[in-house]
Amino acid sequence: MAAPPPLPDTARPLQRGFGMRPGEAPAVVAGFLFFFCLFASYFMLRPVRETMGIAGGVQNLQWLFTATFVVMLVAIPFYGACCKWLPRRRFVPWVYAFFIANLLGFAFATRAMPDNVWLARVFYVWLSVFNLFVVSVAWSLMADVFRPDQAKRLFALLAAGASAGGLAGPLLGGWLVGSIGLTGLMVLSAALLAATLPGVGFLFGWRRRAGAGMAGVGGAGAGQDPAEPVGGGLWAGLVLVARSRYLLGIGVFVILLATASTFLYFEQAKLVAATYPSRAQQTQVFSALDATVQALTIVIQLFFSGRVARRYGVTALLTGVPVLVTLGFLALAVWPTFAVLAGVMIVRRVGEYALLRPGREMLFTVVDPETKYKAKNVIDTAVYRAGDAVSAWVRTAIDAISGHPASVALAGAVLAIAWAWLGWWLGRRHEGQLTPAGDAPTVLARGAPGGR
Numbered sequence: 001m002a003a004p005p006p007l008p009d010t011a012r013p014l015q016r017g018f019g020m021r022p023g024e025a026p027a028v029v030a031g032f033l034f035f036f037c038l039f040a041s042y043f044m045l046r047p048v049r050e051t052m053g054i055a056g057g058v059q060n061l062q063w064l065f066t067a068t069f070v071v072m073l074v075a076i077p078f079y080g081a082c083c084k085w086l087p088r089r090r091f092v093p094w095v096y097a098f099f100i101a102n103l104l105g106f107a108f109a110t111r112a113m114p115d116n117v118w119l120a121r122v123f124y125v126w127l128s129v130f131n132l133f134v135v136s137v138a139w140s141l142m143a144d145v146f147r148p149d150q151a152k153r154l155f156a157l158l159a160a161g162a163s164a165g166g167l168a169g170p171l172l173g174g175w176l177v178g179s180i181g182l183t184g185l186m187v188l189s190a191a192l193l194a195a196t197l198p199g200v201g202f203l204f205g206w207r208r209r210a211g212a213g214m215a216g217v218g219g220a221g222a223g224q225d226p227a228e229p230v231g232g233g234l235w236a237g238l239v240l241v242a243r244s245r246y247l248l249g250i251g252v253f254v255i256l257l258a259t260a261s262t263f264l265y266f267e268q269a270k271l272v273a274a275t276y277p278s279r280a281q282q283t284q285v286f287s288a289l290d291a292t293v294q295a296l297t298i299v300i301q302l303f304f305s306g307r308v309a310r311r312y313g314v315t316a317l318l319t320g321v322p323v324l325v326t327l328g329f330l331a332l333a334v335w336p337t338f339a340v341l342a343g344v345m346i347v348r349r350v351g352e353y354a355l356l357r358p359g360r361e362m363l364f365t366v367v368d369p370e371t372k373y374k375a376k377n378v379i380d381t382a383v384y385r386a387g388d389a390v391s392a393w394v395r396t397a398i399d400a401i402s403g404h405p406a407s408v409a410l411a412g413a414v415l416a417i418a419w420a421w422l423g424w425w426l427g428r429r430h431e432g433q434l435t436p437a438g439d440a441p442t443v444l445a446r447g448a449p450g451g452r
Contacts (some may be wrong), residue, residue, distance in 0.1 A: 019153035019306050027206045028154055031142060032161030034199040038138055039162040041192035042131045043169030043294075044185055047286045049127045064121065065262070068128040069389040072382040075129065080237060083373050088144065091373075092200050095137050099130055100190045107186035114182070128385070134193070135162075136380035139361045140373045141200065145207040148365040152314070155358040156305035160298055163353055167294035170287045237374035241383070247375050249426050250363055251383045253318070256419035257356065258387030259394075260325050263412045264345055266395050271338040289342065293349045300354040309358065315427025317359030321351030322420035326413050333409035359423075363430050 241247045276282050308316050328344035364376050398408050
């Protein structure tokens with residue numbers, strides 16, 4: 001690829017600060033706003049979901065996790081059918097339109113049956129499915145639009161849009177819920193989700209002009225027209241994952257991430273229920289944690305994540321957080337208090353959003369479109385929720401056998417060590433697929449030896 005033209009003097013500070021090159025700012029702004037609206041839509045309702053989970057009984061959370069996993073499995077062939085027949089330009093908006101309709105349906109149902117416990121449980125499961133699907137599709141879109149060299153420089157900025165939305169969502173929800181109620185929040189969430197749709201067409205258009213589809217630039221999926229369907233079978237995502245060591249490694253990485261998150265999530269639910277008896281206090285605690293996490297994440301994404309990716313590569317993004325989580329689990333084994341847990345939860349979530357998420361999405365810039373949309377979705381949804389469900393039952397079993405809070409923390413520390421090693425392996429594999437210029441990957445696709 002030819003060297004980019006020199007930047008004007010006024011743009012050089014922007015390049016030094018954020019790593020953007022001429023012509024990339026419109027796509028970065030569009031991607032930032034896309035993620036802002038998407039995450040504001042979800043995080044507006046997240047504190048409500050957490051309160052509903054506690055209301056159903058902390059001892060029953062593993063059943064909700066299992067139900068979520070089952071729904072994910074049922075959804076995979078329907079998602080595969082959409083990928084098979086719909087062009088990517090239309091597929092992404094249709095997926096979002098489906099969830100917008102769902103949200104409006106829940107809004108009317110909640111207004112009609114505000115105290116129905118089964119509706120609350122269904123909403124908990126649905127929101128747990130919704131957030132993984134819409135986020136997975138969003139990052140599939142970004143991996144499709146941007147080249148690997150652009151991803152390394154720009155994905156942290158795009159993720160900052162997600163964090164900004166994740167901060168605005170709970171603050172806006174907490175401010176408005178008293179006046180518009182849960183039904184109003186659901187309608188507003190649907191409107192924010194609808195606001196992402198114009199950005200899809202813009203980003204695909206920019207892809208052709210300056211992104212992964214630009215003529216003459218070697219990239220994963222370059223030259224594959226988004227006006228064409230992804231194709232493949234209904235279960236192609238599962239097959240692709242099963243046949244590739246690289247994708248299996250990402251899948252196990254996600255399972256270990258989900259396990260660490262679930263262990264901490266259950267401990268959080270237990271300690272919050274014991275420390276804050278009222279549902280209003282619990283919702284306030286969850287909202288405060290969300291706001292703290294998102295505020296810290298934005299700062300790190302804007303001023304730290306991109307520099308780490310450019311200087312040290314994807315490997316550093318994927319290994320640092322598991323190491324910190326290992327230390328956090330060891331601290332919990334010694335001091336099992338809510339204050340220590342809150343600190344570990346903040347570190348884990350900030351690290352996931354600011355470092356792990358951009359790094360994990362960069363792994364998919366060196367694969368073909370079918371893998372980006374199908375295999376990636378299987379990993380982000382079914383594999384992630386399988387990790388949730390299995391780790392929820394494992395944690396319940398550890399509690400039943402041991403009864404000592406340190407047992408779960410020590411088990412989490414051991415798994416986090418394996419998680420860190422796998423992050424190092426994946427980072428090295430990804431970086432091995434790039435040329436010295438860093439922008440022409442050897443695509444890991446079906447039939448490619450590097451993908452096995």
